[in-house]
Amino acid sequence: MTIFVEETCARVMKIFILGFMGNGKTTIGKRLAELLHYPFIDLDNEIEKCMSLTVEEIFFIHGEQFFRQKEHEQLIEISKRDNMVIAVGGGTPCFFDNMEIMNREGLTVYLQLSPEQIIQRILSMPREAVQARPLIADKNTAELEVFVREALKKREPYYNQAKIIVENHHNQIDLTVKTILERLKQYNN
Numbered sequence: 001m002t003i004f005v006e007e008t009c010a011r012v013m014k015i016f017i018l019g020f021m022g023n024g025k026t027t028i029g030k031r032l033a034e035l036l037h038y039p040f041i042d043l044d045n046e047i048e049k050c051m052s053l054t055v056e057e058i059f060f061i062h063g064e065q066f067f068r069q070k071e072h073e074q075l076i077e078i079s080k081r082d083n084m085v086i087a088v089g090g091g092t093p094c095f096f097d098n099m100e101i102m103n104r105e106g107l108t109v110y111l112q113l114s115p116e117q118i119i120q121r122i123l124s125m126p127r128e129a130v131q132a133r134p135l136i137a138d139k140n141t142a143e144l145e146v147f148v149r150e151a152l153k154k155r156e157p158y159y160n161q162a163k164i165i166v167e168n169h170h171n172q173i174d175l176t177v178k179t180i181l182e183r184l185k186q187y188n189n
Contacts, residue, residue, distance in 0.1 A: 014106025
């Protein structure tokens with residue numbers, strides 16, 4: 001596995017991990033970055049550092065459009081760097097030309113889950129984790145189910161533009177990461 005990771009690392013400069021909220025982008029991204037010896041960057045964290053506010057506060061104070069503009073600006077800045085794994089927010093690929101930027105600047109990996117799997121993951125999150133997500137913070141279970149299904153239907157055309165699409169295996173981080181590494185190697189050949 002080490003030689004395989006080294007071969008992959010030698011060719012890939014930036015890997016953007018995308019998908020719906022709660023699908024494991026951060027967990028998978030951190031593990032992938034660790035194996036590739038790349039830094040891991042969470043786009044939302046970069047926005048929070050830049051603004052000195054949480055994503056929740058940015059949404060509350062300035063609104064979603066302002067947040068999406070800052071997200072776009074941070075994506076452009078991060079795209080100038082090399083050798084890293086970046087987890088982007090669930091909506092990032094759907095605004096401006098963000099998906100085009102990510103596909104041009106690196107390899108995009110869509111972690112695919114069914115609406116049922118996403119809903120189950122969100123429902124199993126600690127309450128404070130759900131409250132920190134402005135788009136779902138105040139939704140009850142029925143509203144959450146409707147939101148996830150409708151939002152995923154709108155977002156999937158963007159997600160499906162990813163260069164690599166991988167099913168995120170439930171609670172099997174290493175299996176998902178191994179699949180991504182195999183696909184990265186195939187993509188680079």
